[in-house]
Amino acid sequence: MSLPFIFALVLVASAVFSVFNDRILRMHRSIGVMLLALSVSLLLLLAKHFGIFQIEQITQSVASLNFSHTLIHGMLGALLFAGGININFDELQPRLVVITVLAVAGVLISTFTVGILAYVFVNYLLGILLSMVYCLTFGALISPTDPIAVLAILRSIGVSKGLDMDITGESLFNDGIGFVVFAFFFEMAVHSESMGAGEVSMFFIKSVGGAFVLAALCSYAAFYLLQQARDSHVEIMISLALVFGSFELAETLHVSPAISIVCVGLFFGRLCNRKMSEEGRTALYHFWGVVDEIFNTLLFVMVGLLLLIVPLTTHIFFLGVISVAIVLFGRWISVIVPVAVLKKWYYFSPRSVRIMTWGGLRGGLSMAMALTLPDSEAKNMILWMTYAVVVFSILVQGTTVARVAGQRATHGNEYRDPRLSEFSAAASASETNAERRLGAARKTGD
Numbered sequence: 001m002s003l004p005f006i007f008a009l010v011l012v013a014s015a016v017f018s019v020f021n022d023r024i025l026r027m028h029r030s031i032g033v034m035l036l037a038l039s040v041s042l043l044l045l046l047a048k049h050f051g052i053f054q055i056e057q058i059t060q061s062v063a064s065l066n067f068s069h070t071l072i073h074g075m076l077g078a079l080l081f082a083g084g085i086n087i088n089f090d091e092l093q094p095r096l097v098v099i100t101v102l103a104v105a106g107v108l109i110s111t112f113t114v115g116i117l118a119y120v121f122v123n124y125l126l127g128i129l130l131s132m133v134y135c136l137t138f139g140a141l142i143s144p145t146d147p148i149a150v151l152a153i154l155r156s157i158g159v160s161k162g163l164d165m166d167i168t169g170e171s172l173f174n175d176g177i178g179f180v181v182f183a184f185f186f187e188m189a190v191h192s193e194s195m196g197a198g199e200v201s202m203f204f205i206k207s208v209g210g211a212f213v214l215a216a217l218c219s220y221a222a223f224y225l226l227q228q229a230r231d232s233h234v235e236i237m238i239s240l241a242l243v244f245g246s247f248e249l250a251e252t253l254h255v256s257p258a259i260s261i262v263c264v265g266l267f268f269g270r271l272c273n274r275k276m277s278e279e280g281r282t283a284l285y286h287f288w289g290v291v292d293e294i295f296n297t298l299l300f301v302m303v304g305l306l307l308l309i310v311p312l313t314t315h316i317f318f319l320g321v322i323s324v325a326i327v328l329f330g331r332w333i334s335v336i337v338p339v340a341v342l343k344k345w346y347y348f349s350p351r352s353v354r355i356m357t358w359g360g361l362r363g364g365l366s367m368a369m370a371l372t373l374p375d376s377e378a379k380n381m382i383l384w385m386t387y388a389v390v391v392f393s394i395l396v397q398g399t400t401v402a403r404v405a406g407q408r409a410t411h412g413n414e415y416r417d418p419r420l421s422e423f424s425a426a427a428s429a430s431e432t433n434a435e436r437r438l439g440a441a442r443k444t445g446d
Contacts, residue, residue, distance in 0.1 A: 006061045013037070014294075014301045029293075030300045031398045037304020038391065044308060055308070062308045068371035070302075071364050075295045077247035077261045081239075082292035083172050084265020085285070088273070091161065092169055092266070098346055099169035101338045102356075106170065107143045107177045110334035111185075115139030117326045122381075126319060134378045137185040141370055141382075142327055142389055143334070144178030145171045146363030163352055167359060175365055176259030180207045182369050190374055210255030215263030218246040223271045232283040239284060242268065299364045303390060306367060310387045311380045319381060320388025327389045332357045351406070358404045361393045362386075 014033060021032030048055045092099070115136035122130045184203060222242040229235050246264050250257035272281055335356045339348045370386040373379040 003064060006065060009061075010065070010298060010301060010305070013040075014297045017301060018297055028398065030296055031394055033297055034300040034304045034391075034394055037301045038307060038395075039304075041305055041307035059308050062305050065302065067302055067306060067364075068368040071299065071368040072372075073247075075299060076258065076365065076368075077243045078288075078291055079295055079299075080172060080175065080258060080261040081243045081265040081268075082288045082295075083168070084262045085269035085272075085288060087165075087168060087172070087266060087269065089266055089270040091165060095162065095165050095169065098166055098338075098342055099173060101342060102166065102170040102335070103173035103177050105338050106334040107140075107174045107181055109337055110143035110330040111136060111139040111178075111181055113139070113333050114142060114326055114330035117329070118323065118385075121322050121326065122319065126315065126322075128315065128319070128381065130378055130381060131189075133185060133189045134382065137182065137189050137373070138323075138370075138382045138385060139330070140178060140182040140185050141366050142323075142362060142386055143181070143330070144175045144362075144365055145331075145360040146175070146365060163355065166352075167356060170356075171360075172262045172265075173259070176211070176256050176262055177208075178365075179258040179369070180204065180256050183207070186372070189378075206254065207256040208259055210253060211250060211257075211259035212263055214246065214250055214253065214255055215260045215267055218242060218249070218260075219264050219267035219271065222268060223275075226272075226276070232280055235280050235284055236287050239268070239288070300394070303364050303367060303394075306387065310384055312384060316381060316384045320384050323385040323389055324392045327362070328357070331360045335360075355401070355405050358397055359401045361397055362390045363394065364390075366390055 017033040017036040018029060020036060021027055021029060025032045025035070027035070044055045044058060047053055115132070115138065118138055119130065119132050119135040122128050122135065184200070219242070222238055225238050226235055229238060242264060243261065247257045247261055250260040272284065276284070335353055339353055342348070366386050367390055370379070370383050373382060
Protein backbone atom coordinates (compact mmCIF):
# COMPACT_ATOMS: atom_id res chain seq x y z
CA MET A 1 0.00 0.00 0.00
CA SER A 2 1.23 3.47 -0.88
CA LEU A 3 1.86 6.13 1.76
CA PRO A 4 -1.02 8.41 0.57
CA PHE A 5 -3.40 5.43 0.76
CA ILE A 6 -2.26 4.59 4.30
CA PHE A 7 -2.60 8.22 5.38
CA ALA A 8 -6.11 8.29 3.88
CA LEU A 9 -7.02 5.19 5.92
CA VAL A 10 -5.74 6.83 9.11
CA LEU A 11 -7.72 9.97 8.30
CA VAL A 12 -10.90 7.93 7.69
CA ALA A 13 -10.33 5.98 10.92
CA SER A 14 -9.84 9.26 12.81
CA ALA A 15 -13.13 10.63 11.46
CA VAL A 16 -15.06 7.42 12.25
CA PHE A 17 -13.53 7.14 15.74
CA SER A 18 -14.32 10.80 16.44
CA VAL A 19 -17.99 10.37 15.50
CA PHE A 20 -18.26 7.13 17.50
CA ASN A 21 -16.69 8.83 20.50
CA ASP A 22 -18.94 11.90 20.26
CA ARG A 23 -22.10 9.78 19.93
CA ILE A 24 -21.35 6.73 22.10
CA LEU A 25 -18.32 7.06 24.40
CA ARG A 26 -18.61 10.82 24.99
CA MET A 27 -15.07 11.01 26.34
CA HIS A 28 -12.61 13.77 25.58
CA ARG A 29 -11.81 13.34 21.89
CA SER A 30 -8.08 12.66 22.30
CA ILE A 31 -8.71 9.99 24.93
CA GLY A 32 -11.68 8.44 23.11
CA VAL A 33 -10.04 8.07 19.69
CA MET A 34 -6.88 6.63 21.22
CA LEU A 35 -8.92 4.09 23.21
CA LEU A 36 -10.71 3.03 20.01
CA ALA A 37 -7.44 2.79 18.06
CA LEU A 38 -5.91 0.71 20.85
CA SER A 39 -8.96 -1.57 20.83
CA VAL A 40 -8.66 -2.12 17.08
CA SER A 41 -4.92 -2.84 17.42
CA LEU A 42 -5.56 -5.29 20.25
CA LEU A 43 -8.25 -7.12 18.24
CA LEU A 44 -5.86 -7.42 15.30
CA LEU A 45 -3.13 -8.84 17.55
CA LEU A 46 -5.58 -11.35 19.05
CA ALA A 47 -6.72 -12.35 15.56
CA LYS A 48 -3.09 -12.99 14.63
CA HIS A 49 -2.44 -14.94 17.83
CA PHE A 50 -5.40 -17.28 17.26
CA GLY A 51 -4.61 -17.68 13.57
CA ILE A 52 -7.78 -16.03 12.31
CA PHE A 53 -5.84 -14.00 9.76
CA GLN A 54 -2.37 -12.56 9.24
CA ILE A 55 -1.67 -8.88 9.91
CA GLU A 56 1.86 -8.56 8.54
CA GLN A 57 0.73 -6.24 5.75
CA ILE A 58 -1.14 -4.04 8.24
CA THR A 59 1.88 -3.98 10.54
CA GLN A 60 4.17 -3.01 7.66
CA SER A 61 1.72 -0.26 6.68
CA VAL A 62 1.73 1.20 10.20
CA ALA A 63 5.54 1.04 10.29
CA SER A 64 5.77 2.75 6.88
CA LEU A 65 3.93 5.78 8.28
CA ASN A 66 7.25 6.72 9.91
CA PHE A 67 5.51 8.09 12.99
CA SER A 68 8.62 9.84 14.30
CA HIS A 69 9.28 11.81 11.10
CA THR A 70 5.57 12.53 10.56
CA LEU A 71 5.16 13.97 14.04
CA ILE A 72 8.42 15.88 14.42
CA HIS A 73 8.58 17.37 10.91
CA GLY A 74 4.89 17.46 10.05
CA MET A 75 2.75 17.93 13.16
CA LEU A 76 4.91 19.15 16.03
CA GLY A 77 5.48 22.66 14.73
CA ALA A 78 1.78 23.22 14.02
CA LEU A 79 0.70 21.82 17.42
CA LEU A 80 3.22 23.90 19.38
CA PHE A 81 2.36 27.05 17.42
CA ALA A 82 -1.37 26.49 17.94
CA GLY A 83 -0.73 26.14 21.66
CA GLY A 84 1.56 29.17 21.86
CA ILE A 85 -0.63 31.54 19.85
CA ASN A 86 -3.59 30.93 22.18
CA ILE A 87 -1.65 31.99 25.28
CA ASN A 88 -2.15 35.58 26.35
CA PHE A 89 1.41 36.87 26.74
CA ASP A 90 0.32 39.59 29.17
CA GLU A 91 -1.26 36.94 31.44
CA LEU A 92 1.84 34.77 31.07
CA GLN A 93 4.30 37.45 32.24
CA PRO A 94 3.45 37.38 35.99
CA ARG A 95 3.97 33.60 35.91
CA LEU A 96 7.03 33.55 33.68
CA VAL A 97 9.39 32.70 36.54
CA VAL A 98 7.17 29.84 37.74
CA ILE A 99 6.78 28.44 34.23
CA THR A 100 10.50 28.75 33.45
CA VAL A 101 11.56 27.03 36.68
CA LEU A 102 8.98 24.27 36.26
CA ALA A 103 9.96 23.73 32.62
CA VAL A 104 13.75 23.84 32.96
CA ALA A 105 14.41 22.55 36.48
CA GLY A 106 11.44 20.18 36.25
CA VAL A 107 12.72 18.46 33.10
CA LEU A 108 16.26 18.14 34.48
CA ILE A 109 15.08 16.80 37.85
CA SER A 110 12.70 14.36 36.19
CA THR A 111 15.33 13.22 33.67
CA PHE A 112 17.89 12.28 36.31
CA THR A 113 15.35 10.88 38.79
CA VAL A 114 13.72 8.64 36.18
CA GLY A 115 17.05 7.73 34.58
CA ILE A 116 18.76 6.68 37.81
CA LEU A 117 15.73 4.76 39.13
CA ALA A 118 15.26 3.04 35.77
CA TYR A 119 18.92 1.99 35.81
CA VAL A 120 18.60 0.51 39.30
CA PHE A 121 15.31 -1.32 38.69
CA VAL A 122 16.16 -2.61 35.22
CA ASN A 123 19.70 -3.77 35.92
CA TYR A 124 19.52 -4.95 39.53
CA LEU A 125 15.91 -6.02 40.10
CA LEU A 126 14.94 -7.35 36.66
CA GLY A 127 18.44 -8.41 35.67
CA ILE A 128 18.21 -6.73 32.25
CA LEU A 129 21.27 -4.92 30.92
CA LEU A 130 20.56 -1.29 30.01
CA SER A 131 23.35 1.29 30.19
CA MET A 132 23.06 4.45 32.30
CA VAL A 133 23.22 6.72 29.26
CA TYR A 134 20.25 4.92 27.68
CA CYS A 135 18.34 5.15 30.96
CA LEU A 136 19.02 8.90 31.05
CA THR A 137 17.92 9.10 27.41
CA PHE A 138 14.64 7.47 28.46
CA GLY A 139 14.37 9.95 31.32
CA ALA A 140 14.83 12.86 28.90
CA LEU A 141 12.27 11.71 26.33
CA ILE A 142 9.61 10.82 28.91
CA SER A 143 9.93 13.99 31.02
CA PRO A 144 8.13 16.51 28.73
CA THR A 145 4.42 16.66 29.55
CA ASP A 146 1.60 16.83 27.02
CA PRO A 147 -1.53 18.27 28.66
CA ILE A 148 -3.54 18.70 25.45
CA ALA A 149 -6.11 16.11 26.51
CA VAL A 150 -6.28 17.16 30.15
CA LEU A 151 -6.61 20.93 29.66
CA ALA A 152 -10.18 20.72 28.39
CA ILE A 153 -11.09 18.56 31.40
CA LEU A 154 -9.46 20.97 33.85
CA ARG A 155 -11.18 23.98 32.28
CA SER A 156 -14.54 22.20 32.31
CA ILE A 157 -14.42 21.95 36.11
CA GLY A 158 -13.28 25.56 36.47
CA VAL A 159 -9.61 25.63 37.47
CA SER A 160 -8.08 29.03 38.09
CA LYS A 161 -6.35 30.99 35.35
CA GLY A 162 -3.14 30.71 37.35
CA LEU A 163 -3.16 26.92 37.43
CA ASP A 164 -4.29 26.75 33.81
CA MET A 165 -1.45 29.08 32.78
CA ASP A 166 1.13 27.15 34.81
CA ILE A 167 0.19 23.81 33.24
CA THR A 168 -0.12 25.17 29.70
CA GLY A 169 3.04 27.27 29.80
CA GLU A 170 5.10 24.56 31.45
CA SER A 171 4.02 21.92 28.95
CA LEU A 172 4.83 24.08 25.94
CA PHE A 173 8.28 25.06 27.18
CA ASN A 174 9.24 21.71 28.68
CA ASP A 175 8.53 20.09 25.32
CA GLY A 176 11.30 22.29 23.92
CA ILE A 177 13.64 21.81 26.89
CA GLY A 178 13.03 18.06 26.85
CA PHE A 179 13.87 17.97 23.16
CA VAL A 180 17.23 19.67 23.85
CA VAL A 181 18.09 17.37 26.78
CA PHE A 182 17.11 14.32 24.73
CA ALA A 183 19.32 15.47 21.84
CA PHE A 184 22.24 15.78 24.27
CA PHE A 185 21.88 12.25 25.69
CA PHE A 186 21.04 10.86 22.24
CA GLU A 187 24.45 11.97 20.98
CA MET A 188 26.12 10.34 23.98
CA ALA A 189 24.15 7.09 23.60
CA VAL A 190 24.42 6.67 19.83
CA HIS A 191 27.81 8.19 19.07
CA SER A 192 29.46 7.52 22.46
CA GLU A 193 30.62 11.12 22.58
CA SER A 194 31.43 12.79 25.88
CA MET A 195 31.37 16.56 26.36
CA GLY A 196 33.17 18.82 28.78
CA ALA A 197 31.42 21.41 30.93
CA GLY A 198 32.18 24.17 28.42
CA GLU A 199 30.83 22.17 25.50
CA VAL A 200 27.66 21.30 27.42
CA SER A 201 27.11 24.96 28.31
CA MET A 202 27.59 26.08 24.71
CA PHE A 203 25.26 23.34 23.49
CA PHE A 204 22.41 24.54 25.72
CA ILE A 205 23.09 28.26 25.16
CA LYS A 206 23.05 27.79 21.39
CA SER A 207 19.99 25.53 21.44
CA VAL A 208 17.87 27.69 23.75
CA GLY A 209 19.28 31.20 23.25
CA GLY A 210 19.46 30.80 19.49
CA ALA A 211 15.85 29.61 19.47
CA PHE A 212 14.67 32.82 21.18
CA VAL A 213 16.58 35.06 18.77
CA LEU A 214 15.39 33.14 15.71
CA ALA A 215 11.78 33.19 16.95
CA ALA A 216 11.83 36.97 17.46
CA LEU A 217 13.30 37.65 14.00
CA CYS A 218 10.92 35.29 12.20
CA SER A 219 7.87 36.57 14.10
CA TYR A 220 8.52 40.22 13.31
CA ALA A 221 9.34 39.44 9.67
CA ALA A 222 6.09 37.47 9.30
CA PHE A 223 4.09 40.19 11.01
CA TYR A 224 5.53 42.80 8.63
CA LEU A 225 4.24 40.69 5.73
CA LEU A 226 0.93 40.31 7.54
CA GLN A 227 0.50 44.08 7.69
CA GLN A 228 0.91 44.29 3.91
CA ALA A 229 -1.77 41.65 3.30
CA ARG A 230 -5.38 42.61 2.62
CA ASP A 231 -6.97 39.18 2.60
CA SER A 232 -7.53 36.70 5.46
CA HIS A 233 -6.48 33.76 3.25
CA VAL A 234 -3.12 35.42 2.60
CA GLU A 235 -2.73 36.07 6.34
CA ILE A 236 -3.30 32.38 7.08
CA MET A 237 -0.78 31.45 4.36
CA ILE A 238 1.79 33.74 6.00
CA SER A 239 1.23 32.04 9.37
CA LEU A 240 1.74 28.61 7.76
CA ALA A 241 4.95 29.82 6.14
CA LEU A 242 6.08 31.17 9.51
CA VAL A 243 5.49 27.86 11.31
CA PHE A 244 7.05 25.42 8.87
CA GLY A 245 9.72 27.83 7.62
CA SER A 246 11.01 28.74 11.09
CA PHE A 247 10.93 25.08 12.17
CA GLU A 248 13.13 23.97 9.28
CA LEU A 249 15.37 27.02 9.65
CA ALA A 250 15.89 26.19 13.33
CA GLU A 251 16.95 22.65 12.41
CA THR A 252 19.33 23.99 9.77
CA LEU A 253 20.93 26.38 12.28
CA HIS A 254 21.08 23.63 14.95
CA VAL A 255 18.93 25.49 17.48
CA SER A 256 15.92 23.96 19.22
CA PRO A 257 13.01 23.92 16.73
CA ALA A 258 10.50 23.15 19.48
CA ILE A 259 11.49 26.16 21.62
CA SER A 260 11.62 28.32 18.49
CA ILE A 261 8.05 27.45 17.51
CA VAL A 262 6.67 27.96 21.03
CA CYS A 263 8.27 31.41 21.14
CA VAL A 264 7.07 32.17 17.61
CA GLY A 265 3.54 31.38 18.75
CA LEU A 266 3.85 33.65 21.80
CA PHE A 267 5.50 36.57 19.94
CA PHE A 268 3.28 36.35 16.87
CA GLY A 269 0.14 35.95 18.98
CA ARG A 270 1.00 39.05 21.00
CA LEU A 271 1.58 41.11 17.86
CA CYS A 272 -1.69 39.90 16.35
CA ASN A 273 -3.66 40.71 19.50
CA ARG A 274 -2.31 44.25 19.60
CA LYS A 275 -2.17 45.31 15.96
CA MET A 276 -4.30 42.96 13.86
CA SER A 277 -7.93 43.63 12.91
CA GLU A 278 -10.67 41.74 14.77
CA GLU A 279 -11.84 40.05 11.55
CA GLY A 280 -8.36 38.89 10.57
CA ARG A 281 -7.55 37.73 14.10
CA THR A 282 -10.79 35.71 14.31
CA ALA A 283 -10.09 33.96 10.98
CA LEU A 284 -6.48 33.19 11.98
CA TYR A 285 -7.38 31.77 15.39
CA HIS A 286 -10.25 29.74 13.95
CA PHE A 287 -7.95 28.20 11.33
CA TRP A 288 -5.31 27.20 13.86
CA GLY A 289 -7.98 25.86 16.21
CA VAL A 290 -9.18 23.52 13.45
CA VAL A 291 -5.60 22.47 12.61
CA ASP A 292 -4.96 21.77 16.30
CA GLU A 293 -8.06 19.55 16.61
CA ILE A 294 -7.37 17.60 13.40
CA PHE A 295 -3.67 17.01 14.10
CA ASN A 296 -4.33 15.97 17.69
CA THR A 297 -6.97 13.47 16.61
CA LEU A 298 -4.63 12.01 13.97
CA LEU A 299 -1.79 11.93 16.49
CA PHE A 300 -3.69 9.94 19.12
CA VAL A 301 -5.08 7.51 16.54
CA MET A 302 -1.52 6.83 15.34
CA VAL A 303 -0.34 6.37 18.95
CA GLY A 304 -3.06 3.74 19.39
CA LEU A 305 -2.03 1.95 16.18
CA LEU A 306 1.63 1.87 17.30
CA LEU A 307 0.69 -1.10 19.52
CA LEU A 308 1.00 -3.19 16.34
CA ILE A 309 4.73 -2.46 15.98
CA VAL A 310 5.86 -2.11 19.61
CA PRO A 311 7.76 -5.29 20.64
CA LEU A 312 6.19 -7.07 23.61
CA THR A 313 7.53 -9.95 25.69
CA THR A 314 6.81 -11.02 29.27
CA HIS A 315 9.83 -9.33 30.87
CA ILE A 316 9.33 -6.18 28.79
CA PHE A 317 5.68 -6.05 29.94
CA PHE A 318 6.76 -5.94 33.61
CA LEU A 319 9.34 -3.34 32.64
CA GLY A 320 6.50 -1.16 31.36
CA VAL A 321 4.58 -1.48 34.63
CA ILE A 322 7.65 -0.46 36.64
CA SER A 323 8.29 2.44 34.25
CA VAL A 324 4.84 3.90 34.96
CA ALA A 325 5.57 4.00 38.70
CA ILE A 326 9.05 5.46 38.17
CA VAL A 327 7.81 8.20 35.84
CA LEU A 328 4.98 9.19 38.19
CA PHE A 329 7.45 9.46 41.06
CA GLY A 330 9.85 11.47 38.89
CA ARG A 331 7.04 13.83 37.89
CA TRP A 332 6.07 14.34 41.55
CA ILE A 333 9.68 15.14 42.50
CA SER A 334 10.03 17.52 39.53
CA VAL A 335 6.95 19.45 40.71
CA ILE A 336 7.40 19.40 44.49
CA VAL A 337 11.04 20.60 44.47
CA PRO A 338 10.48 23.76 42.35
CA VAL A 339 7.28 24.49 44.27
CA ALA A 340 9.16 24.31 47.58
CA VAL A 341 11.61 26.93 46.27
CA LEU A 342 8.94 29.19 44.75
CA LYS A 343 6.67 29.22 47.80
CA LYS A 344 8.33 32.40 49.06
CA TRP A 345 6.80 34.37 46.19
CA TYR A 346 3.91 32.26 44.91
CA TYR A 347 1.06 30.50 46.64
CA PHE A 348 0.65 26.79 45.83
CA SER A 349 -2.11 24.77 47.43
CA PRO A 350 -1.45 21.06 48.05
CA ARG A 351 -4.18 20.33 45.49
CA SER A 352 -2.30 22.29 42.83
CA VAL A 353 0.79 20.11 43.27
CA ARG A 354 -1.39 17.01 43.03
CA ILE A 355 -3.12 18.24 39.87
CA MET A 356 0.16 19.17 38.19
CA THR A 357 1.62 15.77 39.07
CA TRP A 358 -1.34 13.67 37.95
CA GLY A 359 -2.17 16.02 35.07
CA GLY A 360 1.32 15.77 33.56
CA LEU A 361 0.31 13.54 30.65
CA ARG A 362 2.80 12.06 28.21
CA GLY A 363 1.94 11.93 24.52
CA GLY A 364 3.13 11.53 20.97
CA LEU A 365 6.34 13.55 21.31
CA SER A 366 7.79 10.98 23.73
CA MET A 367 6.93 8.16 21.31
CA ALA A 368 8.44 10.06 18.39
CA MET A 369 11.72 10.59 20.24
CA ALA A 370 11.87 6.93 21.28
CA LEU A 371 11.36 5.81 17.68
CA THR A 372 14.38 7.88 16.52
CA LEU A 373 16.76 5.63 18.48
CA PRO A 374 18.80 3.20 16.34
CA ASP A 375 17.53 -0.39 16.15
CA SER A 376 18.82 -2.39 19.11
CA GLU A 377 17.59 -4.30 22.15
CA ALA A 378 17.90 -1.07 24.15
CA LYS A 379 15.54 0.66 21.71
CA ASN A 380 12.97 -2.15 22.04
CA MET A 381 12.99 -1.81 25.82
CA ILE A 382 12.81 1.99 25.80
CA LEU A 383 10.07 1.92 23.15
CA TRP A 384 7.87 -0.34 25.26
CA MET A 385 8.63 1.58 28.46
CA THR A 386 7.62 4.80 26.71
CA TYR A 387 4.49 3.29 25.18
CA ALA A 388 3.34 1.89 28.52
CA VAL A 389 3.74 5.30 30.18
CA VAL A 390 1.97 7.14 27.34
CA VAL A 391 -1.01 4.75 27.31
CA PHE A 392 -1.33 4.80 31.10
CA SER A 393 -1.10 8.57 31.31
CA ILE A 394 -3.74 9.18 28.64
CA LEU A 395 -6.22 6.42 29.48
CA VAL A 396 -5.86 6.38 33.28
CA GLN A 397 -4.57 9.82 34.29
CA GLY A 398 -6.53 11.57 31.55
CA THR A 399 -9.83 10.02 32.63
CA THR A 400 -9.32 10.49 36.37
CA VAL A 401 -7.66 13.90 36.61
CA ALA A 402 -11.08 15.56 37.05
CA ARG A 403 -11.60 13.53 40.23
CA VAL A 404 -8.12 14.43 41.44
CA ALA A 405 -8.75 18.11 40.70
CA GLY A 406 -12.21 18.25 42.27
CA GLN A 407 -14.34 21.35 42.39
CA ARG A 408 -12.02 23.20 44.75
CA ALA A 409 -9.22 23.36 42.19
CA THR A 410 -10.39 26.85 41.31
CA HIS A 411 -8.24 28.48 43.95
CA GLY A 412 -5.12 27.23 42.11
CA ASN A 413 -1.83 29.08 42.34
CA GLU A 414 -1.90 32.84 42.53
CA TYR A 415 0.98 35.26 42.47
CA ARG A 416 1.83 36.59 45.88
CA ASP A 417 3.04 40.18 45.54
CA PRO A 418 3.77 41.88 48.92
CA ARG A 419 2.63 45.21 47.48
CA LEU A 420 -0.73 43.69 46.57
CA SER A 421 -1.04 42.22 50.05
CA GLU A 422 -0.37 45.61 51.63
CA PHE A 423 -2.84 47.25 49.25
CA SER A 424 -5.51 44.66 50.06
CA ALA A 425 -4.99 45.14 53.80
CA ALA A 426 -5.21 48.93 53.45
CA ALA A 427 -8.33 48.63 51.29
CA SER A 428 -9.99 46.33 53.81
CA ALA A 429 -9.17 48.73 56.65
CA SER A 430 -10.56 51.67 54.65
CA GLU A 431 -13.77 49.75 53.92
CA THR A 432 -14.16 48.91 57.62
CA ASN A 433 -13.64 52.54 58.68
CA ALA A 434 -16.09 53.73 56.02
CA GLU A 435 -18.73 51.29 57.25
CA ARG A 436 -18.24 52.51 60.83
CA ARG A 437 -18.59 56.17 59.80
CA LEU A 438 -21.71 55.34 57.78
CA GLY A 439 -23.22 53.52 60.74
CA ALA A 440 -22.45 56.45 63.06
CA ALA A 441 -24.00 58.90 60.58
CA ARG A 442 -27.18 56.83 60.41
CA LYS A 443 -27.48 56.77 64.19
CA THR A 444 -26.99 60.56 64.33
CA GLY A 445 -29.66 61.01 61.64
CA ASP A 446 -32.08 58.83 63.59
